[in-house]
Amino acid sequence: MVPTPAPRVAIIVVAAGSGTRLGKPLPKAFVELDGRSILSRSLDPIFALADPAQIVVVAPLSHLEQAHDIVAHSAGMASDACSVVVGGDSRQASVASGLAALLPSIEVVLVHDAARALAPASLFERVIAEVDSAGRGVIPGLAVSDTIKRVDSSATVLETVDRSQLSAVQTPQAFPRAELVAAYAAADREFTDDAALIQHAGGSVAIVDGDPFAFKITTPWDLRRAEQLLADASSSSRPSASAPSVRTGVGIDAHALDGAQPLWLAGLFWPGEAGLAGHSDGDAVAHALCDALLSAAGLGDIGGIFGVDDPRLEGAHADVFVLETVRLLAVAGFAPSNVSVQLVGNRPRFAPRKTEAEQHLSALVGCPVSVSATTTDSLGFTGRGEGIVAIATALIVSATRPAAGAGT
Numbered sequence: 001m002v003p004t005p006a007p008r009v010a011i012i013v014v015a016a017g018s019g020t021r022l023g024k025p026l027p028k029a030f031v032e033l034d035g036r037s038i039l040s041r042s043l044d045p046i047f048a049l050a051d052p053a054q055i056v057v058v059a060p061l062s063h064l065e066q067a068h069d070i071v072a073h074s075a076g077m078a079s080d081a082c083s084v085v086v087g088g089d090s091r092q093a094s095v096a097s098g099l100a101a102l103l104p105s106i107e108v109v110l111v112h113d114a115a116r117a118l119a120p121a122s123l124f125e126r127v128i129a130e131v132d133s134a135g136r137g138v139i140p141g142l143a144v145s146d147t148i149k150r151v152d153s154s155a156t157v158l159e160t161v162d163r164s165q166l167s168a169v170q171t172p173q174a175f176p177r178a179e180l181v182a183a184y185a186a187a188d189r190e191f192t193d194d195a196a197l198i199q200h201a202g203g204s205v206a207i208v209d210g211d212p213f214a215f216k217i218t219t220p221w222d223l224r225r226a227e228q229l230l231a232d233a234s235s236s237s238r239p240s241a242s243a244p245s246v247r248t249g250v251g252i253d254a255h256a257l258d259g260a261q262p263l264w265l266a267g268l269f270w271p272g273e274a275g276l277a278g279h280s281d282g283d284a285v286a287h288a289l290c291d292a293l294l295s296a297a298g299l300g301d302i303g304g305i306f307g308v309d310d311p312r313l314e315g316a317h318a319d320v321f322v323l324e325t326v327r328l329l330a331v332a333g334f335a336p337s338n339v340s341v342q343l344v345g346n347r348p349r350f351a352p353r354k355t356e357a358e359q360h361l362s363a364l365v366g367c368p369v370s371v372s373a374t375t376t377d378s379l380g381f382t383g384r385g386e387g388i389v390a391i392a393t394a395l396i397v398s399a400t401r402p403a404a405g406a407g408t
């Protein structure tokens with residue numbers, strides 16, 4: 001068995017802050033963001049990276065176990081390359097705790113704020129690529145769009161700063177490991193980011209394009225902005241409630257004639273007619289209808305759902321298959337809109353019971369079902385009276401699921 005190569009890159013995710021400015025009753029990394037914790041969301045792009053990395057999450061002592069659970073859930077199979085360590089009283093102290101957990105194989109270290117929970121994987125890839133080519137620290141930044149003033153302690157404006165020389169710096173910040181570890185070992189004061197500490201130690205840092213989604217969740221307004229961005233992303237990938245999505249499906253079923261069996265077709269019993277062979281009652285119309293509905297919803301087909309030899313379905317009639325199919329669509333968030341089935345065969349004479357069959361199937365499906373019949377002018381196995389084929393199409397629409405208990 002080929003051993004997994006030791007990782008070259010490590011990502012330290014600092015998540016041990018108290019989140020004072022956010023004003024929540026728990027550490028910021030554990031505040032819920034659209035159903036999951038900020039920490040959990042911050043790990044999404046990291047586990048999406050093409051190359052595996054060592055991941056060190058720095059958490060508050062009070063939430064160490066919860067951090068372990070979040071990391072294990074996010075990492076899945078990759079959890080062996082992850083660890084959780086206790087943070088310190090400052091961001092810098094927390095980064096130092098992360099550095100102490102690095103594997104010997106690590107050559108490049110990224111330091112990332114869990115508070116920048118929406119930073120995309122592309123940003124991580126960008127700083128990793130740049131630090132490899134530049135051989136020095138690399139940090140992401142965005143151009144400053146506001147006019148920046150220098151002010152004094154009495155709130156008097158002193159001067160306008162040339163914003164063309166400014167960058168709003170983000171994370172992840174990437175550094176050669178040896179340089180970052182040495183800078184931390186020599187640190188004699190606190191800095192607000194790792195690049196400042198590297199420069200204080202005489203190192204050089206390059207800047208690359210940041211990403212608007214890598215904003216730091218600091219205040220309640222930032223949290224609402226993050227929630228809205230996630231809601232927008234989710235709704236754009238889901239059919240909107242106001243414009244339900246529409247889907248079509250197709251189904252076909254064929255059964256050989258078996259004169260020893262009674263004929264059931266389109267959910268009706270046909271006295272005096274030769275039946276159809278099959279594990280169930282062989283109702284090709286009902287089976288094609290189910291396949292059309294299932295295919296429209298992307299739920300497979302009648303064989304995959306019901307099997308072909310389930311003893312409970314021996315001789316089963318249309319209602320068993322149709323009602324279960326409609327239930328599966330509802331669970332998947334769809335409702336049938338209409339179904340059309342065409343029967344191909346020499347027998348039975350369908351026209352006299354067309355309306356009865358349509359009414360019966362429409363009642364089962366819960367939408368209009370049209371059934372027509374034709375022959376092949378003696379061509380093929382249906383034309384020779386050896387069997388019957390049914391072809392169906394279905395239209396379904398997205399439907400909000402009934403609230404639990406709402407008439408269910």
Ligand SMILES: Nc1ccn([C@@H]2O[C@H](COP(=O)(O)OP(=O)(O)OP(=O)(O)O)[C@@H](O)[C@H]2O)c(=O)n1
Binds near residue numbers: 016058087088092114
């Ligand atoms: N002692 C600390 C302080 C901060 N951080 C982390 O550093 C990142 C950036 O810090 P910030 O956004 O300021 O977080 P907080 O310090 O929690 O916020 P506040 O300043 O409002 O208390 C965050 O992901 C935070 O969890 C940390 O790991 N350990």
Ligand SMILES: C[C@](O)(CO)[C@H](O)COP(=O)(O)O
Binds near residue numbers: 091113170218
């Ligand atoms: C590291 C950082 O996110 C880069 O902009 C920023 O310096 C963190 O500052 P904070 O006061 O710890 O949020």
